[in-house]
Amino acid sequence: MIRGKVVIAQDICKGCELCITSCPQESLGLSDKINIKGYRFVELVKDNCTGCVNCALVCPDAAITVYRQRKEVFKANQNMKKAV
Amino acid sequence: MKLPPITNGFEIVYKKPDTLTDTPMHYCPGCGHGVVHRVLMEVVDEMKIQDKTIGVAPVGCSVFAYNYMNVDMQEAAHGRATAVATGIKRVLPDRFVFTYQGDGDLAAIGTGETVHTVNRGENILIVFINNGVYGMTGGQMAPTTLLGMKTTTSPYGREAASAGFPLKITNLITQLPGALYVTRQAVHEPNAVRRLKKAVRLAFEYQLLKKGTCFIEVVSNCPSGWKMTPQESNKWMEENMFPMYPLGDLKVPSQTMN
Amino acid sequence: MEHTPGTSEIRLMKGNEALAEAAIRAGLQAYFGYPITPQSEVLEYLAVHMPKRGGVVLQAESELAAINMVFGAAGAGARVMTSSSGPGISLMQEGISYMASAELPCLIVNVQRGGPGLGTIQPSQGDYFQATKGGGHGDYHMIVLAPSSVQEMADFVFESFRLADKYLTPVMILSDGALGQMMEKVALPPEGSLPFIEKPWATTGKKPGQKRRIITSLFMQPEEMEEVNLRLQTKYRLIEKQEVRYEALETDDAEIVLVAFGLAARICEKALTLAREKGFKVGLLRPISLYPFPSKVFASLATNAEMFLVVEMNAGQMVEDVKLAVEGKRPVHFKGRMGGMIPSPEEILSEIETVIENEQVNT
Numbered sequence A: 001m002i003r004g005k006v007v008i009a010q011d012i013c014k015g016c017e018l019c020i021t022s023c024p025q026e027s028l029g030l031s032d033k034i035n036i037k038g039y040r041f042v043e044l045v046k047d048n049c050t051g052c053v054n055c056a057l058v059c060p061d062a063a064i065t066v067y068r069q070r071k072e073v074f075k076a077n078q079n080m081k082k083a084v
Numbered sequence B: 001m002k003l004p005p006i007t008n009g010f011e012i013v014y015k016k017p018d019t020l021t022d023t024p025m026h027y028c029p030g031c032g033h034g035v036v037h038r039v040l041m042e043v044v045d046e047m048k049i050q051d052k053t054i055g056v057a058p059v060g061c062s063v064f065a066y067n068y069m070n071v072d073m074q075e076a077a078h079g080r081a082t083a084v085a086t087g088i089k090r091v092l093p094d095r096f097v098f099t100y101q102g103d104g105d106l107a108a109i110g111t112g113e114t115v116h117t118v119n120r121g122e123n124i125l126i127v128f129i130n131n132g133v134y135g136m137t138g139g140q141m142a143p144t145t146l147l148g149m150k151t152t153t154s155p156y157g158r159e160a161a162s163a164g165f166p167l168k169i170t171n172l173i174t175q176l177p178g179a180l181y182v183t184r185q186a187v188h189e190p191n192a193v194r195r196l197k198k199a200v201r202l203a204f205e206y207q208l209l210k211k212g213t214c215f216i217e218v219v220s221n222c223p224s225g226w227k228m229t230p231q232e233s234n235k236w237m238e239e240n241m242f243p244m245y246p247l248g249d250l251k252v253p254s255q256t257m258n
Numbered sequence C: 001m002e003h004t005p006g007t008s009e010i011r012l013m014k015g016n017e018a019l020a021e022a023a024i025r026a027g028l029q030a031y032f033g034y035p036i037t038p039q040s041e042v043l044e045y046l047a048v049h050m051p052k053r054g055g056v057v058l059q060a061e062s063e064l065a066a067i068n069m070v071f072g073a074a075g076a077g078a079r080v081m082t083s084s085s086g087p088g089i090s091l092m093q094e095g096i097s098y099m100a101s102a103e104l105p106c107l108i109v110n111v112q113r114g115g116p117g118l119g120t121i122q123p124s125q126g127d128y129f130q131a132t133k134g135g136g137h138g139d140y141h142m143i144v145l146a147p148s149s150v151q152e153m154a155d156f157v158f159e160s161f162r163l164a165d166k167y168l169t170p171v172m173i174l175s176d177g178a179l180g181q182m183m184e185k186v187a188l189p190p191e192g193s194l195p196f197i198e199k200p201w202a203t204t205g206k207k208p209g210q211k212r213r214i215i216t217s218l219f220m221q222p223e224e225m226e227e228v229n230l231r232l233q234t235k236y237r238l239i240e241k242q243e244v245r246y247e248a249l250e251t252d253d254a255e256i257v258l259v260a261f262g263l264a265a266r267i268c269e270k271a272l273t274l275a276r277e278k279g280f281k282v283g284l285l286r287p288i289s290l291y292p293f294p295s296k297v298f299a300s301l302a303t304n305a306e307m308f309l310v311v312e313m314n315a316g317q318m319v320e321d322v323k324l325a326v327e328g329k330r331p332v333h334f335k336g337r338m339g340g341m342i343p344s345p346e347e348i349l350s351e352i353e354t355v356i357e358n359e360q361v362n363t
C-alpha cells in the first residue's frame, strides 16, 4: 500500500468525527485530550494511512493536511523489497 | 498553520486553499457550511481567479462568510443577495460573481429576487445551502422543512394544511430559460464533495460563456437546529432529505444551448 | 437645436426627463428602478438613452430588488441611482439603512405622491419625515435636497453625486409629482463635467499584494457597532456644518416669513408678490437642503421677523423643524394641504391675512 500521513490542526478541530467516519483505513480517532476550544480533537491512531484525502474532503474546518509518498519513491521501495 | 517539512519522499496532496483565510470558522461542529466555503475557494484557487472574484454573503448562519473566503465580498440584506450580485455583475461584467445563501434567505424572503435573477439569466453563480431550517435564528421552520419535521416553529411537525409543502425551489427555477446550469449536490461524504467541486468548477467556467445563471443547491445539515450529532444529521439527511431533494444535475448547458 | 459639446444646452423638458438627462451627463453608470407614477419617466427616459450612451439600465422586479442592486453596484464602485415614489420608497428603506451604514454613495430620487397607503398619484410633500429623519431602522441620515424647478431637478443630480462621493452616503432628491411632470426650460450641463473619484474601498476583485475589500454593515460586538455609529454621527455633524443650502427672498424687512420647500415654495413666491402688492411685509425662506436643515438662519430671522408661516403639502412635517429652530422666540404658524392637493397663492395670501389678524388680536 502507498503510504500517507495526515497532520491535523488540533486547535482548529471541533471533534465532529466526520473525518473518522469517512476514513476507509480507520486510521483516525478522538484524542482523550481537549483543545483550547474545549473539543476532543482528532488524531492518527493507526499507522496505516494511505493519503486518500477522504478525511480532508469532509472536514468542515479545513483542519487536515494530507501527505502521500511520491509515486517514484513508492515504486523504488517496492522494487527494493522485491530485490531483497 | 505551520506544516512540518516534507520528508522521506512525501508530498502534500491536500491542504487548505490559500484563498481560505486562517480565521477559525464560527460554525457548529460538523456543519456543512464550512465544507462548501472550502470547496468554493479551492476552485477559485485552482482557476487563479482570486483577483476577479466577488462574493455576496447572505443573512443567515453564513453571514460572516466574508471572514473566511479571502476574496472581495459584500453583504446583502436578508434575501437580497442575488439583487446585490446583479448590481455588481452588471457594472463589472468580466468578474466572477457568486452569492451564498441559505434556504430561508433564498427560498422564503428572497424568492422574488431568486426567480427574477435566474429569469434574467444573470451571469452569476448562486450557491444555495438547503439545510431545511433557519439555522441562525435558532432552528425555525424554513420553506424547505420536510413534512412532519419538528422545528421550533413547527413544534408538532410541519403540516401541509397550515404551513404548505416543502418548496423545491431548485426544480422551480430549472424551468426558467435564464437558468444555464442547475444541479443539486451534497457534502456528507468524500465523493459527494468531489462531485460538488466539479460542479463549482463548471459553474465558474460557465460564467465566461455569459449564457445564463448557474445554480448549485447543496443539501446540507444543521446538527444544532436538528438537535443531532453531526453523524446522526448526515444519516438523517440521507434517509429523509435526499428522497425529497434528490442529488444530481437538473439542467446542463447542452440542453440549454442547442 | 445645435449643441456644442462642452457647453450647457438649453432644452424644454419635463422635470423627470431633465433629471434623467442630467444623470447621464453627470456620468451615471447604472440605474435600477421600478415603474411607479409619477416618476416612471425617469426609468423610461433612461431606457431609451442609457444603452446608446454606454450605461446599465435595468427594470428590477421590485423596489426592494432595485435598491439592493444599487447597493451592489455602488459597492462595486459605480455611479448609480434609483428613483421611485411613495410606496416604492417605503420598500427601499431597509436597503437605504444598509447603505448608510456601509457608507455607500448613491442617488435616490423620490418624486413624491400623496399618501398614506396607495394614496394618490397627485403631488405631495408627505415624505418629509421619512426622508429627513432616517426612514429606515437605526440612527442615520441621508443628505436630502429639495428642488423647486425643472432646472434644479437637473442641477441637483450633479450636486447629489458630488455629495454622495464626498461623504460616502446615500443622497436623496425629494421632488414631487408636479415638478416631475411640469415642462420648463432647462440648461443642461455638459456631459463629463463631473469627475470620478478613486474608490479604494470598492469590491472590484482583490489585487495581488493588496488587502481584499469587504462591504458590510454588520458589527456584532456592541463596542464595534458604537464605533460605527460615532463615525456616522461625526460625518453628519460635518455635513450639518458644511452643506446647508437655502434661499432667502425679501426677508430683510419681512415681518412675516413664509417657510416652504419644493413646489410649495414656488407657490409661496407668488403669494409673496400678491402680499407685497397689498402692502404686507412678507419674505420667503426656502430650505433647499432638508437634511441638513438650515436651522441657524432662523435664529437671525427671528430677531427681525414677527412670525413665521410654514406652508407644506402635508399635515405639518417640516414645521416641527422650524419650531425647533425658532426656539419659541416667535410664533410659528402652519398651512397645509394634503392628499395631493396643491395650495393656491390666493389661499396662502388669505392665510397670511388671517395669521396677521390673529396675532394682532392676541397682542
Ligand SMILES: Cc1ncc(C[n+]2csc(CCOP(=O)(O)OP(=O)(O)O)c2C)c(N)n1
Pocket: B059, B060, B061, B062, B078, B101, B102, B103, B104, B105, B106, B129, B131, B133, B134, B135, B136, B137, B142
Ligand atoms: C428582514 C429580516 N428578517 C429577518 C431576519 C432574521 N433572520 C436572520 S437569518 C434568518 C434565517 C436564516 O436562515 P437560512 O437562510 O436558512 O440560513 P441558515 O442560517 O440556515 O444557514 C432570519 C429569519 C433578518 N436578519 N432580516
Ligand code: SF4
Pocket: A004, A005, A006, A022, A023, A024, A025, A026, A027, A028, A048, A049, A050, A051, A052, A053, A054, A055, A056, A066
Ligand atoms: S488520508 Fe485517507 S487513510 Fe489517511 S487518515 Fe485520511 S481518510 Fe484515512
Ligand code: SF4
Pocket: A008, A012, A013, A014, A015, A016, A017, A018, A019, A020, A041, A042, A058, A059, A060, A061, A062, A063, A064, B030
Ligand atoms: S472533520 Fe475536521 S473538525 Fe471534524 S473531527 Fe475531523 S479534523 Fe476535526
Ligand code: SF4
Pocket: B026, B027, B028, B031, B032, B033, B061, B131, B135, B136, B221, B222, B223, B224, B225
Ligand atoms: S446552526 Fe446549523 S447551519 Fe448554523 S452553524 Fe450551526 S449547524 Fe450550521
Ligand SMILES: [Mg+2]
Pocket: B102, B103, B104, B129, B130, B131, B132, B133, B134, B135, B142
Ligand atoms: Mg437554512
